[in-house]
Amino acid sequence: MESLSNVDVSDEEEEITADIVLKTLQTAWQNECLAPEILPHNNDMVECMLGQIQHMERNINKLPKTDIRASIHKMELSRIKFIICNYLRTRLNKIEKYCISILNDERQRMETGTNYLTVGEFKYAQEYLLNMETHLKNVVLDKMPGNMKTLEMNKMAVYPNLQTHVFLKANSTISGVVLEDLVGDQDEEIDLEEGSQHILQYKPIADLVKNGKVQLV
Amino acid sequence: MFAEKVIELLKESERNPDTIDPFKDEKIRQILEEMQTLFIMNMNDANATTENKSLWTTVQVRHSALERNKRCLLAYLYSRMEKIKTLRWEFGSVLPPDVRELLSDDEYEWFSRYSTNLASYMRSLGQDIGYSGIDLTENLRPPKALYMEVVCTTDYGKLELSDGDVVMLRRNSRHFLPAAECQTLVRQGVLKQIV
Amino acid sequence: MSCSNYLSITDILVSHEKVPCKFFYDLPKMGFLDPSAVDDDLKAGTNTEIPLWLAESLHSRRPPLLSVDLPKIYKDAYREILNADACTVDLYKLGQHFYELGCYVAKYDIKGDVTNTLINTFKQRFRMLLTASASNDSIGSMQPLSGSERKFAAAAAVTENAISMWLQRGDCALKTANMVANHRKRKRAEMEMF
Numbered sequence: 001m002e003s004l005s006n007v008d009v010s011d012e013e014e015e016i017t018a019d020i021v022l023k024t025l026q027t028a029w030q031n032e033c034l035a036p037e038i039l040p041h042n043n044d045m046v047e048c049m050l051g052q053i054q055h056m057e058r059n060i061n062k063l064p065k066t067d068i069r070a071s072i073h074k075m076e077l078s079r080i081k082f083i084i085c086n087y088l089r090t091r092l093n094k095i096e097k098y099c100i101s102i103l104n105d106e107r108q109r110m111e112t113g114t115n116y117l118t119v120g121e122f123k124y125a126q127e128y129l130l131n132m133e134t135h136l137k138n139v140v141l142d143k144m145p146g147n148m149k150t151l152e153m154n155k156m157a158v159y160p161n162l163q164t165h166v167f168l169k170a171n172s173t174i175s176g177v178v179l180e181d182l183v184g185d186q187d188e189e190i191d192l193e194e195g196s197q198h199i200l201q202y203k204p205i206a207d208l209v210k211n212g213k214v215q216l217v
Numbered sequence: 218m219f220a221e222k223v224i225e226l227l228k229e230s231e232r233n234p235d236t237i238d239p240f241k242d243e244k245i246r247q248i249l250e251e252m253q254t255l256f257i258m259n260m261n262d263a264n265a266t267t268e269n270k271s272l273w274t275t276v277q278v279r280h281s282a283l284e285r286n287k288r289c290l291l292a293y294l295y296s297r298m299e300k301i302k303t304l305r306w307e308f309g310s311v312l313p314p315d316v317r318e319l320l321s322d323d324e325y326e327w328f329s330r331y332s333t334n335l336a337s338y339m340r341s342l343g344q345d346i347g348y349s350g351i352d353l354t355e356n357l358r359p360p361k362a363l364y365m366e367v368v369c370t371t372d373y374g375k376l377e378l379s380d381g382d383v384v385m386l387r388r389n390s391r392h393f394l395p396a397a398e399c400q401t402l403v404r405q406g407v408l409k410q411i412v
Numbered sequence: 413m414s415c416s417n418y419l420s421i422t423d424i425l426v427s428h429e430k431v432p433c434k435f436f437y438d439l440p441k442m443g444f445l446d447p448s449a450v451d452d453d454l455k456a457g458t459n460t461e462i463p464l465w466l467a468e469s470l471h472s473r474r475p476p477l478l479s480v481d482l483p484k485i486y487k488d489a490y491r492e493i494l495n496a497d498a499c500t501v502d503l504y505k506l507g508q509h510f511y512e513l514g515c516y517v518a519k520y521d522i523k524g525d526v527t528n529t530l531i532n533t534f535k536q537r538f539r540m541l542l543t544a545s546a547s548n549d550s551i552g553s554m555q556p557l558s559g560s561e562r563k564f565a566a567a568a569a570v571t572e573n574a575i576s577m578w579l580q581r582g583d584c585a586l587k588t589a590n591m592v593a594n595h596r597k598r599k600r601a602e603m604e605m606f
Contacts, residue, residue: 124338
């Protein structure tokens with residue numbers, strides 16, 4: 001990200017922040033792509049980056065069209081835009097796929113103020129589910145005999161497979177990660193050293209991903 | 218055997234996982250009819266169980282068949298909804314007439330609602346900071362270059378670029394355009410990238 | 413499995429496969445479930461094959477209406493063949509949904525032999541699967557694979573391709589150089605346009 005600093009030479013402080021914002025976003029994007037379930041949103045970072053993009057676009061437009069710097073910055077902007085779009089799209093895909101279960105969990109999370117979805121995403125999820133319900137009812141359910149008309153949300157719900165395995169890297173040393181033994185009852189406890197990489201089941205380390213102690217790779 | 222028709226329906230739609238087939242209203246109607254018949258038979262037999270206890274088991278068999286038919290029909294509609302979603306991402310909010318024809322009226326209604334919901338979500342992105350939203354259907358691939366060479370497959374007409382230049386897209390004409398501004402047209406098949 | 417399959421077409425097709433069952437009760441008017449029966453009614457004690465979804469549902473009633481037996485491809489004779497050398501078996505012919513159906517019927521096998529055979533078969537065939545996904549002769553090597561194995565192989569082949577594409581690209585030009593080149597090309601193009 002050296003070239004970010006070229007855009008705005010006057011304000012040294014902001015560049016460092018922009019750099020951190022981008023790194024945070026990249027990690028969030030990577031985690032979101034690799035985790036089976038939806039992760040807490042990073043709306044502040046997204047909005048901050050969008051602001052930065054706007055700022056950079058204005059600066060680029062000041063440069064003459066054939067200036068080589070304009071091309072380089074444009075390229076960089078489109079790379080950042082790609083990350084943001086892909087990140088948000090990945091979240092939307094999960095929201096659509098696990099709509100019912102995400103909405104159920106989210107309602108509980110909202111009570112404690114620990115929501116994972118942004119306001120926009122939550123609205124989108126509700127509307128999406130409502131549309132699906134209306135469609136299924138209109139086309140078949142309403143035409144079915146008496147006791148078959150109801151839409152059984154709990155049956156329809158799709159849940160992410162938390163038992164899937166993921167590659168991860170420890171950002172700091174963590175001791176006492178409990179790996180459940182699904183078949184027997186011999187749980188195993190392991191320590192993750194800072195910087196070490198592992199292949200583990202997602203479920204036991206889900207919270208570590210969410211609080212940033214590990215990242216998926 | 219029970220629920221054979223609905224299996225046919227599912228197998229048919231599985232055969233072409235990458236395209237959408239015309240909506241089969243007639244088949245759906247027949248399956249719903251089969252369900253009504255099963256239901257009526259069950260009502261009658263359930264009333265007769267006081268005299269003949271063994272009818273209960275029969276009622277249970279039919280009930281399972283009803284549940285099965287319901288599940289399969291929902292799965293059929295759901296798999297089509299998934300495909301219609303893809304249509305929205307790939308064709309945009311306006312479907313070409315030949316694709317539109319493959320959807321039932323209810324499905325088209327669903328498509329429009331999905332599209333509206335998606336659009337209002339995309340518009341809301343970054344609204345708090347005065348940003349006018351991002352089109353998530355763009356930027357689908359990691360950018361490799363700012364410009365790309367494309368050939369036009371149809372007589373599309375004028376394309377105005379953000380810097381004010383206007384390009385005339387005629388069939389078989391070749392252009393060198395900013396990737397950001399023509400990727401949607403490439404996805405829609407109006408332009409083809411030359412590599 | 414924690415994920416629900418209610419809307420999965422694959423799961424619906426798997427549960428459409430037939431399994432042998434023995435009925436415990438009379439089923440009036442259900443004679444058609446047994447193709448060899450002549451009566452309108454299905455008698456208690458009848459052995460016949462019905463789709464898995466129906467068998468599962470009737471088995472889960474209290475009391476269960478029937479008992480489920482293993483389809484022949486999961487029985488001793490086939491298990492022996494599979495345990496001896498799973499790679500020689502054409503799983504597609506044997507049962508397109510070999511693993512998926514196996515997972516369902518394994519619970520009707522108290523000794524757990526089916527489970528072991530499934531795992532064993534997969535372990536043995538894994539190398540074969542790898543070869544199939546890297547092979548150019550896709551039709552020949554895909555042929556003996558079961559439905560899900562085919563999907564795996566196809567997915568693996570796509571990934572393999574993507575990686576080699578990516579490697580080649582990373583190889584050909586540096587990013588800035590590429591951009592400069594593009595810039596020159598763009599100038600040329602602009603000159604052509606006007």
